[in-house]
Amino acid sequence: MRRLKFILLTGLVAALVPLGSARAQISDTDVKAAFLPRFARYVTWPPAAMPKGDDPYVLCVIGTDPFGGLLEQAARSQSIDGRRMTVRRMDSTAGSNGCQIAFVSGGRGESTGQALAQLGNRPVLTVTDSNQGGARGIIHFVVSGGRVRFYIDQAAAERKKMAISSRLLALAVGVHQ
């Protein structure tokens, strides 16, 4: 009986802990949205692909947008070398000129693979999500070990004349060279 009480009490304590925990669990989408604008800090674009004058960096979502307002929220707090970041959304790669970062997911206009092919070797940091299928950009999000991580295709970045900082490479679960 005592033992039973002990088990019940332990169970009760376990049940109460989450109520006291202030920090709610974060979804993978929240973390991916937080990552996206930050990638700009760890990537060097060829000068021609950089924003002109005081223009902000442009983070594009090509296809379906899983983030809603999260991207604006994440982009708002970023300032990279004094430059701000804006978010643009588009159905297809048409109109993607000026994007430094592009989150590519299949949409009404193009599939992820088609959009990536359209971007070709243009110096755009393409980002894809394993949730949205198998096609891969330079950065490919996965959820691994309950954490949001990514694969980095460094060879593709080099073809696009972009350099990726070793600090970002160190966080990748795999780097394709």
Add this chain to the structure above:
Amino acid sequence: MRARLSGGAHALTCTLALAVAAFAPARAEAKAAFRLPEQGVGEQADGARPEVSDASTPSAEAPGDLSNLSIEQLANLPVRSAAKREQPLSEVPAALYVITSDDIQNSGATSLPEALRLAPNLNVQQVTASQYSISARGFNGVQAGNKLLVLIDGRSIYTPLGDSVLWELHQPLLEDVQQVEVISGPGGTLYGPNAVNGVVNVTTKSAQDTLGGFVRGTAGTGERTAAARYGFALGPSAAVRLYADWQDREGLPVAAGIDQNDSYRGWQAGFRSDFGGAADQFTVQGDLFHATDDLIAGDRASAHNLLGRWTHTISPNASFQFQSDYDWYRRDVTLVRDSLTTFENEAQLNLTAGPHQIVAGGGIRLTKDLFINGLNGFQLNPQSRRLAVYNAFAQDRFALTDKLALIAGVKFERSSFVGWQVLPNLRVAYQASPRTLLWAAVSRAVRTPSRIDRELEFEPILPPSVDFKAEKVVAVEAGYRGEPSSWLSLSVNAFYNFYTDLRTTESITPALFPVELLNGRRGNSYGIEAWAKAQVTPWWRLSLGATTLHKNFHMEDDRVDFQPRNSLGADPHWQVVGSSEMDLTPRLKLTLDVRGVGALDLDPRVPGYVEAGGQLGYDLTDRVELFVAARNLLHGTHAENGDPGNAQLAKRSIYAGTRLRF
């Protein structure tokens, strides 16, 4: 039985007490670890510009506000997994449980059947050191376990000999398994033949996700394993991995029957390559397997398979998949030779048009078998046979409103023994909120007669059953899947199954013999399956699952079945599984699991049991992991299966191991 259970409860209490004592000091440490110091912020590392958080930005409420975290902290933030969305099949409203790659590696499982114990909606019974009997929603047993479809990367592995799965012939490298989807209930239209009471869908990682080297070794009481894998890229959009996995297991203690001398040594090696990019993706993979055991000299098993898959994206709204695979095995077991060659082809078209999501396709499964029994008089007549199963299917998911979808599907299946069967299913999914899915389904499924059902004979006591029909079920199901809170996910399903034409062994004359396999039983079964996962704190996850099963079967017209175990199986009427996964520090992880299983419901009775196990893992560096693990820790031995001719006792096993990545 009572003594055994109370003994289990005592040990369980002790385990809990120990675990609680262990948490107390670890908790503060782990929390500190979660709130990493602001190291790295502002640090100027090669090419990386300093991070300056804009202080003027109003700080949003958690959990949205991640703006103050460094990129390293983001990468270490535990998240709710979205694994369920990785496969479109997962979106089918059904009783689905997903075992993730991490779940498997944290569990200490060293074989696929042991990993399947993680699914609360499966009942896993160890029969011998290498053989298991696994079922969903009842009918578990060496003979009776014939209503489960098991796929490994899309390759169906049940054998038409008895429609069962020979788990001992499959030894995939567990570290390369991406996830295992376990569906209890008929799988619906999209899965292949034999998905009567459940589907186990094992998918391994893409070769692009397993680049580099990996070595694992374990040793301890009862078994030793060794495995290695190397993955490399071939150009920008192709990758290959090669792997080998070796196991050496000691025999299990004898139960009431005879010693099976079931010690076992086996290896499996293989490869997987993934290539292609934008519109076309290809997978080619294959495995080789060989095992020997000690029952009599010359006993062995060999297998190999090769699979190719092509996925073509026609447009954003249309894609096409074609898969072809070849599979062969041969077993030599106590004067019995059993071999099977399987050739499967499947094509599937996915279309989205307005509110309609349409999937249509077809498949062919051709087999050629050979069964020679030198042990006793039971023979298959003919000894070798070619069988074919053809199917064509179509399913439409129609979004009636934003929240309500109707899924209607039908499959036409033709098999060599029983001709065409119609397998319709109708499902309703109501997405009450982004976090709440309510669903209901009615489906009809059949089990195609096996070689044993139709062509087993033992002159003069058992003539072949030329009239044996397919076993049939109509399943009515309803369920809830959702996240009542951001830290809790919950799934509850109820089912009611109506079975007809179940297999029986009956006298066909007033004398006892001869007997014949007939379809003499009908009845129903019902139950509830529920499971929950709670992220109690960022470093502690709990999961709990329970199932109940009630069986109510009877013979047609007072006929008598001499072999009820072979048809109905022997099932527990309840099962509870629970586990706790704790990141004690960023490098130290403790997983504990407990399972309680009710007594099996057919003689000879196997009492219920409570068992526990777990794994303590330590990341020595980012590349070196050490772990100790235990299975069946509470008792020296316990019975799980009770099959009179086969079952041995499951036993305690403690082992240590290491994983190296380079």
